[in-house]
Amino acid sequence: MDERELTELFKKTFPFWDKMNEDDRQTFIRTSHHVHFEKGTNIHDGNECTGVILINSGSLRLYMLSEDGKEITLYRLFPGDMCILSASCVLKTITFDVFVDSEENSECVVIGGCAYEELSRRLPEAKIFALETAVSRFSDVMWVIQQILFMSLDKRLAIFLLDEVSKNGSDTVRLTHEQIAKYMGTAREVVSRMLKYFAGEGIITASRSEGIKILDKKRLRALLS
């Protein structure tokens, strides 16, 4: 990536780019480095400060890992997103461990945590952006926690989908999200979001015309254990 491309990415990612002075911009350009992550690479394991990661192409997956090796996907990041939980020196109040993997071949730019932290001490907009990013991830994470770990909604939806395809003898469920929600006694929004989560995990595809198609029955069954 040359300086022009790097500047483009920074502009796209940071709403405060225009408020940075030329020195600070040069520091960002100088201290950042371009990294190519092969699909499936572990990028961050919760220990040290990996830095602020900007995604230029590909996607990253953030997840928790239990003691017995069970993974729970918290959220995914796509081009234009910034991964801030990997930069523990920017957000010192973040004290928990998450894991970050590249889910596809991904082109990323990593800015040293210190450079960002130093800027955010002088430019409130930079600090606010980092914090707001973290708080909005907080909401994503709470949703996953509530539906998956607390309400077992992933299990309940898996049971429902498996029942349906076993009844109709195909691998497709032709019901609206609204209908599924009604059968499950929950809200349409919750069903839609969980189906999107399943789709992200490669378990199903969902489209208005084709309905919900189960791609990986094995993983759907695995959710029940």
Added chain:
Amino acid sequence: MDERELTELFKKTFPFWDKMNEDDRQTFIRTSHHVHFEKGTNIHDGNECTGVILINSGSLRLYMLSEDGKEITLYRLFPGDMCILSASCVLKTITFDVFVDSEENSECVVIGGCAYEELSRRLPEAKIFALETAVSRFSDVMWVIQQILFMSLDKRLAIFLLDEVSKNGSDTVRLTHEQIAKYMGTAREVVSRMLKYFAGEGIITASRSEGIKILDKKRLRALLS
């Protein structure tokens, strides 16, 4: 609470109080109201914006509630703390629901969410404080999630008992199994059975009159490794 006491509480809570101008301070004083919450009152149920709650005395408990009525305590707030998750209009990116109860008789001051939000648009320090508070709760919550939903129960109970005796400075926990179960987000039967197991192992004794007495702190701690 008179104006002087209110000012004292604001000073204690807000690190940016000195940076507020006189008009803004007067707005805070005028729009805030003092509320006494009886022990056990539900203060916030996740629906509307209850406002920013400052705790002057007593304590508040924040928790998630599952569809079947199971509670998981996320964290507690004490005098000098600010409850920000109840002010959804301040942090618009917070989109999940938490419940807030007063755990003791509590004296609180509630500032209208709009007044805080309006200030934080002009004073970056106010915005940063709200966001940093939320992010640090994010860490608390993640810790709980990991303890409760990811860790095995013997460890969880051990941590709970050790925390309690370290807080009260004795070797006895005077809570019912029902209370412990509620705090841990599990069923009374599960707690009773695990306590019986601990008693069988000579780690504790449990009786209705004497409470739970820890006999072997070393072995309780060993469970954590």
